[in-house]
Amino acid sequence: MTKSALMSAVDFRYVLIDSYKRMGLNEDELAVILSIDHLLEQGNTFVTADGLSMKMTFKPEKIDKLMVSLVNKGYLLYDASSGKMRTSLDTLKEKVYQTFQKSLERNQANLMSQERNDRISKLIAFFESKLNRTLSPLENQAIGEWLDSGYQDEEIENALLDSLAQNKKNLRFVDKCLRDKRVASDVAKEGASGVTATWDKDIEKTLDLAKKMWGAGSGGSK
Numbered sequence: 001m002t003k004s005a006l007m008s009a010v011d012f013r014y015v016l017i018d019s020y021k022r023m024g025l026n027e028d029e030l031a032v033i034l035s036i037d038h039l040l041e042q043g044n045t046f047v048t049a050d051g052l053s054m055k056m057t058f059k060p061e062k063i064d065k066l067m068v069s070l071v072n073k074g075y076l077l078y079d080a081s082s083g084k085m086r087t088s089l090d091t092l093k094e095k096v097y098q099t100f101q102k103s104l105e106r107n108q109a110n111l112m113s114q115e116r117n118d119r120i121s122k123l124i125a126f127f128e129s130k131l132n133r134t135l136s137p138l139e140n141q142a143i144g145e146w147l148d149s150g151y152q153d154e155e156i157e158n159a160l161l162d163s164l165a166q167n168k169k170n171l172r173f174v175d176k177c178l179r180d181k182r183v184a185s186d187v188a189k190e191g192a193s194g195v196t197a198t199w200d201k202d203i204e205k206t207l208d209l210a211k212k213m214w215g216a217g218s219g220g221s222k
Contacts, residue, residue: 047087
């Protein structure tokens with residue numbers, strides 16, 4: 001499926017919720033983006049922190065900081081080329097659909113990758129042995145996502161051992177260990193990192209946020 005066909009077929013909000021973590025966005029930034037998109041869809045062309053504060057529980061000062069962060073990341077644009085200031089998420093939408101398309105292509109390739117399946121099976125067995133319990137489907141998926149993000153099997157195993165050494169027996173802490181080490185490695189090599197070391201909330205909470213804002217069955221922008 002081409003990107004233009006994907007943009008026509010799949011709701012932007014769905015794609016954003018699926019991809020925001022991989023793009024280095026946090027849940028507060030996600031909420032602001034969804035609110036901006038909602039106002040733009042209603043015909044508002046210029047969105048401010050004060051305007052958003054009327055739709056959100058965040059204070060204007062916090063919204064302003066989040067919007068500045070989005071501008072710095074290149075995801076929120078203000079364009080005055082037409083003689084009138086306009087708020088735009090066009091660059092973000094392009095990037096979101098590109099990220100989502102790559103994820104679909106990667107997942108399709110992964111389904112045909114016996115090597116990947118073998119690696120996941122071995123890692124699952126290692127985790128279940130060390131944790132002395134059966135992993136949930138979501139935890140199995142997390143292991144696959146670590147592999148897709150380029151982490152080596154040994155790195156993942158060592159992250160679990162580091163977590164257990166700190167008496168942390170959940171995969172969320174393993175994820176934090178992996179992110180922290182990658183950030184440290186990137187900073188040592190390049191002086192900066194595009195990986196966020198911030199602890200992420202459960203995706204279920206993000207989905208609940210979207211449901212509260214629009215309702216479970218509402219339509220959306222493309």
